[in-house]
Amino acid sequence: MTERRRAGLAVMSEVYGWEMSDGPGDFFAHTADQVFGEVWSREGLTHRDRRLLLLGALAATGMTDVAEIQAGAALGNGELTPEELDEIGLFLCYYVGWPLGTKMTMMFGEVIKQHRRARK
Structure with missing residues (x-):
């Protein structure tokens, strides 16, 4: 290797x-x-910064399945909080369109539930 x-x-x-x-x-x-x-190793942006950009790109293209992996990893790594994910969902509704943003928001809700269950 x-x-x-x-x-x-x-x-x-x-x-x-x-x-x-x-x-x-x-x-x-x-x-x-x-x-x-x-x-992902380049200087200039943090992993959190790159993750936020990626979530926006995935939302814009309707790729909620891939975004689900990213959202779960962001919560697990402490890069984003459940409250921040909720806010991101609402923000995206206005920039990628209500239907795509709503799909992301609903998926974020499920990821947050799974995250909270795993932490108990």
Whole structure:
């Protein structure tokens, strides 16, 4: 395993909050090496900043399934609070449209419930 792959896997583990192991194929290689080893590792933005931008992009494209993973990781890592996720949902309603923002808000509510249950 290359140093670049190790660095990418370490950042993936930080971002998602669970231990990532190496995976097969070119797609995983590009994800680990480029997306996490290079893009998420750059200076200038925190993981929280990048997560907020990603949540906005996912909301704009209606990708609530991927956003659910990001929201859960943000809560688990302490990057966002349940109250902040609620506020993000409302904010997104105005910028991505009420239907897409509502889908995100409803999904955030479910993620918050799961997070609170797991903490008990």
